[in-house]
Amino acid sequence: MPGFLVAFVRVVEQFNYRVGRLAMFALFALMGVLLFGALSRAFWVPQIWTDEMGQFLMVGYFMIGGAYALQMGSAVRMDVFYGSWSPRTKAMIDVITIFCLLFYLGVLLWGGIESTQYALEYGERRRGIWRPYMAPIKIVMCIGIVMMILQCTAILIRDIGRLRGVEIPGPTGKRVV
Amino acid sequence: MSYDMIALLMFSSMLLLLMTGQRMFGIIGFVSVVFAIWLWGDRGGYDLAFSQTIKLMNWFPLLTLPMFIFMGYVLSESRLADDLYRMFHVWFGPVPGGLAIGTIFLMVLISAMNGLSVAGMAIGATIALPELLRRNYDKRMVTGVIQAGSSLGILIPPSVVLVLYAMIARQPVGKLWLAGVVPGLMMAGMFIFYIWLRCRLNPALGPALAPEERAQVSRAEKLRLLNAGLLPLGIFLVMMVPFVAGYTRLVESSVIGALAAFGVAVIKGRMTWTVFETATRMTLAISCMFMWIILAALAFGAVFDGLRAVDALRQLFLDDIGLGPWGVLILMQLSYLIMGTFLDDTAMLVIVAPLYVPLVGALGFDLIWYGVLYTITCQIAYMTPPFGYNLFLMRAMAPPEVTLLDIYRSIVPFVGVMLLALVVVMIFPQIALWLPETLYR
Numbered sequence: 001m002p003g004f005l006v007a008f009v010r011v012v013e014q015f016n017y018r019v020g021r022l023a024m025f026a027l028f029a030l031m032g033v034l035l036f037g038a039l040s041r042a043f044w045v046p047q048i049w050t051d052e053m054g055q056f057l058m059v060g061y062f063m064i065g066g067a068y069a070l071q072m073g074s075a076v077r078m079d080v081f082y083g084s085w086s087p088r089t090k091a092m093i094d095v096i097t098i099f100c101l102l103f104y105l106g107v108l109l110w111g112g113i114e115s116t117q118y119a120l121e122y123g124e125r126r127r128g129i130w131r132p133y134m135a136p137i138k139i140v141m142c143i144g145i146v147m148m149i150l151q152c153t154a155i156l157i158r159d160i161g162r163l164r165g166v167e168i169p170g171p172t173g174k175r176v177v
Numbered sequence: 178m179s180y181d182m183i184a185l186l187m188f189s190s191m192l193l194l195l196m197t198g199q200r201m202f203g204i205i206g207f208v209s210v211v212f213a214i215w216l217w218g219d220r221g222g223y224d225l226a227f228s229q230t231i232k233l234m235n236w237f238p239l240l241t242l243p244m245f246i247f248m249g250y251v252l253s254e255s256r257l258a259d260d261l262y263r264m265f266h267v268w269f270g271p272v273p274g275g276l277a278i279g280t281i282f283l284m285v286l287i288s289a290m291n292g293l294s295v296a297g298m299a300i301g302a303t304i305a306l307p308e309l310l311r312r313n314y315d316k317r318m319v320t321g322v323i324q325a326g327s328s329l330g331i332l333i334p335p336s337v338v339l340v341l342y343a344m345i346a347r348q349p350v351g352k353l354w355l356a357g358v359v360p361g362l363m364m365a366g367m368f369i370f371y372i373w374l375r376c377r378l379n380p381a382l383g384p385a386l387a388p389e390e391r392a393q394v395s396r397a398e399k400l401r402l403l404n405a406g407l408l409p410l411g412i413f414l415v416m417m418v419p420f421v422a423g424y425t426r427l428v429e430s431s432v433i434g435a436l437a438a439f440g441v442a443v444i445k446g447r448m449t450w451t452v453f454e455t456a457t458r459m460t461l462a463i464s465c466m467f468m469w470i471i472l473a474a475l476a477f478g479a480v481f482d483g484l485r486a487v488d489a490l491r492q493l494f495l496d497d498i499g500l501g502p503w504g505v506l507i508l509m510q511l512s513y514l515i516m517g518t519f520l521d522d523t524a525m526l527v528i529v530a531p532l533y534v535p536l537v538g539a540l541g542f543d544l545i546w547y548g549v550l551y552t553i554t555c556q557i558a559y560m561t562p563p564f565g566y567n568l569f570l571m572r573a574m575a576p577p578e579v580t581l582l583d584i585y586r587s588i589v590p591f592v593g594v595m596l597l598a599l600v601v602v603m604i605f606p607q608i609a610l611w612l613p614e615t616l617y618r
Binding site for chain 1: 227
């Protein structure tokens with residue numbers, strides 16, 4: 001395998017791993033925000049921002065964490081046939097079908113960038129009382145999608161490597177599914 | 178090309194591509210965007226996929242999802258349920274088949290503390306199963322007991338499946354959860370009756386604890402173990418009481434539940450770094466799995482909406498085949514069951530539901546009631562070979578003497594019981610609807 005491809009996989013996966021590990025703990029921020037919202041409504045003044053902040057955190061959580069989750073192999077596959085194939089056959093089929101994923105993510109990014117541009121240009125705000133700007137969360141989503149695309153590319157390179165008999169280790173040193 | 182043909186083409190190309198074993202969210206998303214661009218091009222075709230993220234974000238009850246997943250993992254990873262198991266063990270041991278019956282009770286309590294069936298499976302397979310086998314319980318019966326019992330996790334509230342159903346059917350989650358309570362308990366009761374009957378007819382299937390073993394446990398110890406039962410009761414109450422009383426909303430209750438489970442684990446000294454890390458990491462993995470697949474499925478549903486596929490489907494069933502509403506409903510459940518045997522349960526949830534649920538509404542059936550039918554069907558699909566999710570989990574977790582064939586055979590009678598429950602709820606909708614109608618008045 002050309003060295004720069006191996007380096008690409010390393011860098012991308014290392015980055016997604018680090019960022020994903022951080023995103024993983026956004027769960028507790030989410031808990032905190034929602035709990036604060038409930039407490040303040042019960043005891044003090046109701047806060048107008050907690051629900052939407054929770055929703056933003058949630059979207060950020062799974063968008064930014066998505067690439068790491070992909071690394072962990074959590075995405076379900078229909079393994080009616082896939083489960084019984086040899087690792088080589090799996091890699092062979094995956095090398096082709098991963099382009100479905102890349103295409104989908106590409107279109108997702110296209111829509112995302114368009115939507116972000118609109119949000120930036122017109123200062124789009126969310127309806128409601130708090131009326132937060134929409135651009136920041138849309139930018140976060142686009143970053144998440146880019147991370148997913150990079151991760152899929154890394155997976156593609158790894159599978160090509162497998163077909164040529166080279167195993168590129170994952171960020172934790174374990175074999176990536 | 179007519180819209181019906183396009184819809185058919187879309188569905189079949191998706192099924193075909195899914196067979197390649199590529200990650201499901203990618204395939205579903207791919208098919209959706211390809212058709213969206215083909216049909217609508219730059220008139221909203223290309224941003225259809227992204228606009229689903231906003232739709233997903235606006236669905237507030239979705240925030241409960243990571244909370245219940247986290248709760249389930251805290252419970253199973255920290256082995257909080259060990260004491261609970263001991264309690265049922267000691268109290269039900271003397272009855273023939275008692276440990277199996279106790280396991281069903283255990284599963285009901287675990288179901289009331291988390292929203293997926295995985296936690297129940299994990300606890301059942303790692304704690305209950307080895308104990309039951311050691312006491313010469315019939316291995317086929319006990320693997321069936323654990324699988325059937327853990328599947329209650331998605332019917333008894335809190336239920337993640339019903340949260341997702343609520344999103345698709347646009348129904349209040351709280352009502353759906355309440356609707357699941359009575360059918361869930363009824364099904365548990367039917368399991369218990371079945372076990373009791375089997376063990377009464379053939380005591381070798383589930384021998385009672387020997388008197389000398391029973392004597393080892395003192396009365397004080399027995400009473401002390403009852404305390405273990407307070408744990409799930411406590412978690413359930415802190416979660417549900419403020420919700421039912423109207424102090425907290427569903428999402429906030431789910432946070433309280435997650436924190437309560439976490440707090441109990443800390444107090445009991447079971448919250449090690451490994452447990453914490455595993456629970457947090459798995460929550461991310463499972464939440465992402467769900468979210469990305471829903472995102473793709475929403476896009477798929479949006480294209481199907483645009484094609485008016487539901488209308489076509491209704492026309493096909495009612496006018497062309499000439500079925501009555503009930504005929505359609507039964508046919509739908511049957512097709513679900515058949516699909517459930519070879520489709521992954523997540524696939525069923527996200528692909529078929531957007532197609533069937535609006536149809537059920539259009540036929541004039543109650544969508545809350547249908548949510549329960551749908552969940553029971555999912556439960557059955559979870560367990561039916563050759564590709565039930567639970568079957569593989571069980572294989573991965575069970576001790577080596579339990580073979581795959583044992584697991585396949587073990588579920589047969591329980592699937593029968595569940596089908597019976599499905600039919601009963603179909604005939605008597607009030608079993609599901611009584612509780613939500615009483616409380617929501």
